[in-house]
Amino acid sequence: MGILMLKLFFIPIFLFILCGTVGFAINKVAKLEVKSCYIIGLVFFFGMTFVISTPFMLFNLRFSTLYALIIGIYGIVLTASIGVLFYNIGNVCDICREKCQEIIGDRRRCCLYIILFITILFQLFVIVYYQHGDIDDSYYLAQVNTYISTDRLTGIDPASGLTYLKSSSQYSLVGYEVLLAVLKQFFRTNTAMLAHTIWPVFALVSHYIVIWKLAKCIDDRYAIELSITYSLITIFGGWSGYTQSSFVLNRIWQGKAVFVALFIPILLWYFAENYNNKARKRDIVFIALILLAGISTTTVAIYLYPIMYFCLWCGKFIDTRNIKETLKLCCPIIIILPWIAAKLMFMYKDKLNGLSTYDIVTDGADNLSYIAQLMDRFLSGHSSMLLLFIAALIIIAFEGCRRDRGLIVYPVICLGITFANPLLIGFVAKYITGADVYWRIFWLLDMPIVFTMAIYIIIKTINDKNHVALAFILMDLAVIALGQSIFENGSWAKRENVYKLDQRTVDIVDVIHADANGNENTLLLPEELSYGVRELCGDIKVPVNRYSKSTFISNGEEQKYNALENNLIIPLYTDQNWNIGTLDDSLRKFDIDYLVLYTASLTANDISDNMECIYQNDEYTIMKYKKS
Incomplete structure (x- = not known):
């Protein structure tokens, strides 16, 4: 237990330092002028791991060679980043000192920081201390152990480990499990313990750092209040097992949950921060790296992330009408096309028992019901949440600023007209998403963010500070009253062991x-x-x-x-x-x-x-x- 506690603190802290330090160095050297060094480092951590591992996954090369290469590259990058950090240590210390004085000097903000910290700490405690199993891990985490035990990245069915059974190409070219395998080897820890107990600390804190940065882009004055509201919406988003909130808190160790928790808000954050800025070449490369980092996490991201990017791209163009800048933003998609093409090639050409992976995942697409996918599955019958979502969109559309409409309203409309159009469900499920996971396209509605934005827009019209505080309290109480705690859905229990397994x-x-x-x-x-x-x-x-x-x-x-x-x-x-x-x-x-x-x-x-x-x-x- 002592070793577990040591790793529980050391590994996340190491990853925080890695992302923060590397992000700071990249921001300085590349002059990205991005206000979050940590997010830059996070994107680099996922994106570069995916880029480096791509040829190894394509040609089924040795994992041990890939491991040595990744450790060597990150060792050099981290060493150089520490050098850049120490060269600028004076400025860094001054900024940290100013931030601390700003927080301590404002009692109200200090109290709000404490409340935010408590809500996040509560989520961390439940996720780490209690056990919530998901039998999908018998495949996903088995991939990590299969890579290490066989020294190969493809070819063997991970759920059984039997060499005469071939793995499905549906899960090829996914870098997240490779990243977990590298971490397991480097820190010499058990895969189940790493995923179920240690990784959630890093992933959940990173999630709220991204949300915090997004809130500051929306309105720096109310960033803490927005983050608290979002945190409560997440905790009380247990009215369906298929929403973003449920995936973030129920299975943060899975690639699809990492995609929802980190990379959907990261892309929205980047558009929000650079909404009125001109895209330079280095910015285009960074956006491409964000997209690569996102699609590396899970198979469904290979279509969800480009769709989300397309909707944000359309939203910005509808608002700004800037054709030149809009055309520039097509370049990141062009950069990631080789990865998308490679994935599609695997899915169309790789055949098991005479059927391609494409044939298998699209079976039944013609008979899908839009109502069943949205209302029965995604919303679990809670039609009131759909009505609240529509009301929130109307509030943002009529009371929000132009940027709010460009980031939230127009992208949702574009999604509804195109890929989430009920009239096109058969086509989209057959040629883009697959039948079984079509419902995941509704993740792109980003309901927790939309609810948070609507609450913010209502409250920012209030001039009196005391009334603002009261309004936030009332809105947060409404969130608690209308929602259902994810931790009270009957699937959580005290852990039986450090692996959180039977x-x-x-x-x-x-x-x-x-x-x-x-x-x-x-x-x-x-x-x-x-x-x-x-x-x-x-x-x-x-x-x-x-x-x-x-x-x-x-x-x-x-x-x-x-x-x-x-x-x-x-x-x-x-x-x-x-x-x-x-x-x-x-x-x-x-x-x-x-x-x-x-x-x-x-x-x-x-x-x-x-x-x-x-x-x-x-x-x-x-x-x-x-x-x-």
Whole structure:
């Protein structure tokens, strides 16, 4: 526990220093004139990792080589950045001193900072101390362990670890899990512990730094109040499990949640800060790096981020009517086209069982219902939230300034006319988003930001400071009353262990590791116990997992899966009644080294002479299978 606490503080602090220092140096050297060095560093951290790892993912090169290259490059960059920082240390200290004096000198603002700090600290405490599992991690985090254990970035199905099963190209060219693998190796920590306990501290604090900077762009006078309001909207955004707020607090360690938490607001922040500025060449390169950093986090970002950029681009043009500047802003999309083209090439050409990934993800697109995707899925039936959202847009449209309309209202209208148009759902789902994840296009409505902006616009019309404070309090109370706390949705519980995984799975893995002496093994166990195995380690293969059936079938191994199901899964775990001869043959066929059986099933069945009990409790028994 002491080592965990040390890593819990040290790793996020190291990453904060890395992003802040590198961002400061880039801002100074490149003269970006951006007001947030930390965001620059954050974009560089994600974007450059993706750029460096791209050829390794394309050509399936060794992870160990990539790891050495990334550590070497970042080592040089960090060393140079520290040099730039120390060269300007006098100015940095003066700025920090002025900021501290400004905060301390204003009691009201100081109290507001404390309130903001408490709301963020509360979220951090719940996320770190409590456990909220998501079985999707049995694939995503398994990728991290697969990269390290196989020393390859593509080719092997991560959920099982079986070499004869190929990974889906749907998850190719995603750099986020590569970044986690680099951090795991560098800090010598467990993947599940890194993702579930340590990473959320860095990611959530970074999220609120971005929101803070966005609030300062909106109105520096009310930046703290806006941040507090946004924080409360996030906490009480649990009325649906599919909103930005739910993803930010429920699964901040997943790439799609990182995209929602960091890169959607970063792009909005950049447009807000540079709304009236002319785009220089260095600015265009930086925007391209923002886009690359965003699409590196998750597969869905490959279309969501360009769509968001297009909508912001349209919004700015509608407001400014500046054709020259608008054309300049097309250049970042041109820069990232090779990555988009490579991703599309993988999805169209790579075939599993005769079907391309494109065919698989677009299946059912013609039958999608817009109402079902928006109302039933995204909003979980809370139509009142849609009405509040429309009301908020109307407030911004009629009471906000030109920039507010260009950043919020026009982009939402553009989205509704184009990619989120109910009349075009079949086309968009079939050729752009895919069928199962079409609803994620509604993330681009950015409802928490829109609600926050509407509250700000209402309150800024009040002249009396005391009345402003009262109005913010009343609005925040309304947010609490209308919303539902994400932490009270029944899916949070006190953590069982530092990995935040089923303790039974952790115990099973520990027993096998103790017996196997570092050798790779194949483990057969019930699906309910399988989810955390590949999250914990990459040296244990699991034929039975959440994705077994679809993975075997997509790889053209349907007959093999039927044998697995009929000869092992059903007899051992469903019927709990097996034939010892068939069982022996099947265990050899699937090269099983260890198997987990329900203890209650042992009394009614014969046990093979090739099985040796190495652990037993009232619920399950772990057997070592001797194949010789």
